[in-house]
Amino acid sequence: MKKLKVDVAVIGAGTAGLVAYRAAKAQGARTVLIERGVYGTTCARVGCMPSKLLIAAAEAAHMLQLAPQFGVHPGTTRIDGVAVMARVRRERDRFVGFVVEGVDAMPDEDKVRGHARFVDPHTLQVDDHTEIDARRIVIATGSSPTRLPTLENVGPGVITSDDVFYWNDLPRSVAVIGTGVIGLELGQALARLGVRTRVYARGGSVAQLSDPVVLKTASRVLCEELDIHFQSRILKAEQDGDDVVLTTGRHDEAITERFQYVLQAAGRTPNVHGLGLEHAGIALDDSGVPVFDPRTMQCGNSHIFIAGDANQERPVLPEAADHGKIAGDNAGRFPDIRPGLRRAPLTAAFTEPNIVTLGASYKALCAPGKSKFAVGQVSFENQGRSRVMLQNKGMLRVYGEYRTGRFLGAEMIAPRGEHIGHLLAWAVQSRLTVDQMLEMPFYHPVIEEGVRTALRDLAANLAKGESDIDPDSVEPGT
Ligand SMILES: Cc1cc2nc3c(=O)[nH]c(=O)nc-3n(C[C@H](O)[C@H](O)[C@H](O)COP(=O)(O)OP(=O)(O)OC[C@H]3O[C@@H](n4cnc5c(N)ncnc54)[C@H](O)[C@@H]3O)c2cc1C
Numbered sequence: 175m176k177k178l179k180v181d182v183a184v185i186g187a188g189t190a191g192l193v194a195y196r197a198a199k200a201q202g203a204r205t206v207l208i209e210r211g212v213y214g215t216t217c218a219r220v221g222c223m224p225s226k227l228l229i230a231a232a233e234a235a236h237m238l239q240l241a242p243q244f245g246v247h248p249g250t251t252r253i254d255g256v257a258v259m260a261r262v263r264r265e266r267d268r269f270v271g272f273v274v275e276g277v278d279a280m281p282d283e284d285k286v287r288g289h290a291r292f293v294d295p296h297t298l299q300v301d302d303h304t305e306i307d308a309r310r311i312v313i314a315t316g317s318s319p320t321r322l323p324t325l326e327n328v329g330p331g332v333i334t335s336d337d338v339f340y341w342n343d344l345p346r347s348v349a350v351i352g353t354g355v356i357g358l359e360l361g362q363a364l365a366r367l368g369v370r371t372r373v374y375a376r377g378g379s380v381a382q383l384s385d386p387v388v389l390k391t392a393s394r395v396l397c398e399e400l401d402i403h404f405q406s407r408i409l410k411a412e413q414d415g416d417d418v419v420l421t422t423g424r425h426d427e428a429i430t431e432r433f434q435y436v437l438q439a440a441g442r443t444p445n446v447h448g449l450g451l452e453h454a455g456i457a458l459d460d461s462g463v464p465v466f467d468p469r470t471m472q473c474g475n476s477h478i479f480i481a482g483d484a485n486q487e488r489p490v491l492p493e494a495a496d497h498g499k500i501a502g503d504n505a506g507r508f509p510d511i512r513p514g515l516r517r518a519p520l521t522a523a524f525t526e527p528n529i530v531t532l533g534a535s536y537k538a539l540c541a542p543g544k545s546k547f548a549v550g551q552v553s554f555e556n557q558g559r560s561r562v563m564l565q566n567k568g569m570l571r572v573y574g575e576y577r578t579g580r581f582l583g584a585e586m587i588a589p590r591g592e593h594i595g596h597l598l599a600w601a602v603q604s605r606l607t608v609d610q611m612l613e614m615p616f617y618h619p620v621i622e623e624g625v626r627t628a629l630r631d632l633a634a635n636l637a638k639g640e641s642d643i644d645p646d647s648v649e650p651g652t
């Protein structure tokens with residue numbers, strides 16, 4: 175067995191691990207990066223980038239469908255599934271290539287290939303070939319698609335998002351399980367690309383929304399275009415030739431249907447099992463994830479740090495990078511631990527309209543013990559610029575603090591919501607009041623005028639005093 179002695183060992187060469195490795199090196203620490211799979215990161219290979227490439231193709235198809243409403247008639251639309259998937263894979267490989275180039279440029283002695291697990295709090299074993307004695311360790315092992323017990327060992331037709339971006343052609347039909355971010359992004363894109371798609375939800379949740387009013391609008395708007403079966407249970411699945419025969423239950427009725435693929439999009443599980451964490455000497459929570467401080471990424475008072483999807487805190491790409499920087503800095507300079515930069519929360523699902531949350535969620539504001547807050551809202555149905563573009567669907571709700579007039583957060587399903595989300599998240603982080611936001615410029619005719627309408631409504635409700643929302647009386651969504 176090869177033996178290595180280092181200052182910092184980083185487990186996982188995803189976004190969080192790569193950033194942590196560079197940050198620890200920048201502190202002058204002798205650092206190694208351990209990776210068990212292919213280089214290239216989840217984001218570039220099977221996550222953010224290929225999913226947005228598929229969505230871009232779907233948007234092109236959708237624009238052609240909308241065109242006649244503008245008096246523009248593009249003729250017969252033909253979607254070439256082979257060409258669609260070829261572009262997705264080609265552009266994806268380009269993004270992956272940049273990551274791999276960066277890894278190739280790293281010194282060979284800094285890279286260890288294989289599955290790492292703890293033998294004791296300072297010792298990692300990698301496969302059965304290397305033992306690493308590390309003064310500090312960063313866990314940056316990411317997450318994997320959650321697999322549902324009912325769909326286990328069915329056959330090749332039951333897949334996860336990891337498989338979609340290796341397709342050579344668009345399939346005939348797909349059943350999507352889950353109305354989270356992945357289920358809705360991929361479900362809508364596939365439907366727009368002409369794939370017979372049905373989305374099954376066990377409850378009524380929609381992506382990351384918790385505001386009941388936005389949630390209701392989102393369900394309605396998405397169902398206008400996408401075949402979503404809410405309140406459905408997956409009862410049985412069987413592979414039959416090239417198809418999966420899927421049986422679902424809804425309102426005491428069992429429905430059986432054939433799909434080429436059943437896509438599991440029922441959440442992601444942090445990759446902390448099989449890491450030997452029971453030998454790491456750190457406290458774990460109920461789901462086996464190390465207990466850590468989100469300002470420093472430190473696990474208890476130990477020499478171990480955890481970053482990215484592995485810690486489940488905010489499982490999105492920008493947070494993985496921030497976590498990695500904080501964890502790597504602190505592992506490098508240990509024991510001089512410092513809190514790092516944390517930004518206002520921001521999430522965006524790239525459905526159309528976009529589903530976006532930022533700052534404090536409705537659910538967080540309704541938590542027991544929280545003071546009452548005011549709400550303002552705008553529907554995009556009659557919003558000028560949105561109507562001009564035939565994108566007049568959605569709802570934005572904004573939240574403000576009575577005592578200070580401070581803007582707290584927002585949830586929305588909105589046209590160009592990704593941009594509105596940034597604008598509002600910057601206001602949250604800058605601790606602006608609603609009045610200060612209304613002093614900012616708004617051009618005409620723009621979707622941001624809808625934001626102004628919601629903020630004016632919020633300002634008026636704040637001025638009425640503490641009467642608007644009683645957190646105890648309103649049930650947030652999930
Ligand atoms: C379909 C999809 C779409 C997404 N879209 C977006 C989006 O639009 N915007 C956004 O912000 N986020 C998006 N995300 C989320 C984003 O991709 C993740 O939050 C981010 O990639 C997590 O990075 P990470 O470094 O924590 O994990 P990863 O990049 O997964 O890296 C973890 C690495 O650790 C390795 N590893 C695990 N265990 C071990 C071990 N024991 N030993 C050695 N190596 C190990 C793994 O092989 C892997 O390479 C999406 C995710 C998916 C799946």
Ligand SMILES: NC(=O)c1ccc[n+]([C@@H]2O[C@H](COP(=O)([O-])OP(=O)(O)OC[C@H]3O[C@@H](n4cnc5c(N)ncnc54)[C@H](O)[C@@H]3O)[C@@H](O)[C@H]2O)c1
Binds near residue numbers: 351353355379522
């Ligand atoms: N645009 C983005 O930023 C983006 C895009 C894709 C993924 N992501 C990240 O990936 C994470 C995972 O995405 P996801 O959509 O898989 O998870 P999710 O947590 O967003 O949604 C999970 C869905 O699966 C359903 N579900 C869970 N258990 C189930 C069960 N036993 N049976 C049936 N349904 C079940 C839930 O009700 C929910 O609808 C997201 O939380 C997000 O952090 C981000």
